[in-house]
Amino acid sequence: AQSVTQPDIHITVSEGASLELRCNYSYGATPYLFWYVQSPGQGLQLLLKYFSGDTLVQGIKGFEAEFKRSQSSFNLRKPSVHWSDAAEYFCAVARTGGSYIPTFGRGTSLIVHP
Amino acid sequence: DADVTQTPRNRITKTGKRIMLECSQTKGHDRMYWYRQDPGLGLRLIYYSFDVKDINKGEISDGYSVSRQAQAKFSLSLESAIPNQTALYFCATASPAYNEQFFGPGTRLTVL
Numbered sequence: 517a518q519s520v521t522q523p524d525i526h527i528t529v530s531e532g533a534s535l536e537l538r539c540n541y542s543y544g545a546t547p548y549l550f551w552y553v554q555s556p557g558q559g560l561q562l563l564l565k566y567f568s569g570d571t572l573v574q575g576i577k578g579f580e581a582e583f584k585r586s587q588s589s590f591n592l593r594k595p596s597v598h599w600s601d602a603a604e605y606f607c608a609v610a611r612t613g614g615s616y617i618p619t620f621g622r623g624t625s626l627i628v629h630p
Numbered sequence: 631d632a633d634v635t636q637t638p639r640n641r642i643t644k645t646g647k648r649i650m651l652e653c654s655q656t657k658g659h660d661r662m663y664w665y666r667q668d669p670g671l672g673l674r675l676i677y678y679s680f681d682v683k684d685i686n687k688g689e690i691s692d693g694y695s696v697s698r699q700a701q702a703k704f705s706l707s708l709e710s711a712i713p714n715q716t717a718l719y720f721c722a723t724a725s726p727a728y729n730e731q732f733f734g735p736g737t738r739l740t741v742l
Contacts, residue, residue: 522672525670548729550730552733557735558735558736559634559720559733559734559735559736560673560720560722560731560733561733562730562731565729565730567729606672606673615680616661616724617663617675617678617688618731619675620665620672620673620674621672622670622671622672623670623672
């Protein structure tokens with residue numbers, strides 16, 4: 517079975533600073549990988565996804581993520597954080613082929629200081 | 631209009647009561663899911679359905695049941711609510727290519 521670890525429960529950054537949120541997965545082959553964002557009081561919105569091909573994936577709102585097979589990681593990055601990026605971020609993994617049942621990490625809460 | 635809607639958005643109930651949470655979608659997706667979110671635990675899958683005649687348990691189905699009344703409707707029931715079912719509940723659908731989930735706004739349930 518697949519699993520996801522987000523080692524950071526909270527991350528605090530200053531507005532304008534760069535951001536990296538960590539995600540490690542466990543799966544026997546190359547999985548489908550996702551990052552979702554949850555703003556306060558909202559449902560989850562897809563930021564980006566990786567299925568195959570280029571390991572650097574561009575998403576919405578200026579986010580990108582890099583798939584590193586050797587490290588089983590899919591870290592989310594943004595070069596300059598805006599106050600509106602304050603939210604909960606979830607990494608998710610799904611098996612390739614077969615049933616589409618994503619497994620979510622526990623989430624990282626991003627706090628942005630002015 | 632929202633593609634995935636959930637009703638009610640907030641509900642406070644008492645221990646032992648039967649509660650139904652409803653989810654409707656206009657995306658035409660076959661696959662629908664129910665998750666619960668607890669602080670620090672992320673999203674955990676309760677039930678999922680691949681079509682009207684297909685219902686499957688997720689990792690935390692005990693104490694819950696579901697009904698897929700139509701392609702567009704997927705309801706979650708708590709037969710006898712207990713306080714540790716207090717949580718935020720999300721419904722989701724999956725795109726035909728199964729490469730993205732679309733989430734509803736959530737239902738905040740409090741069991742006293």
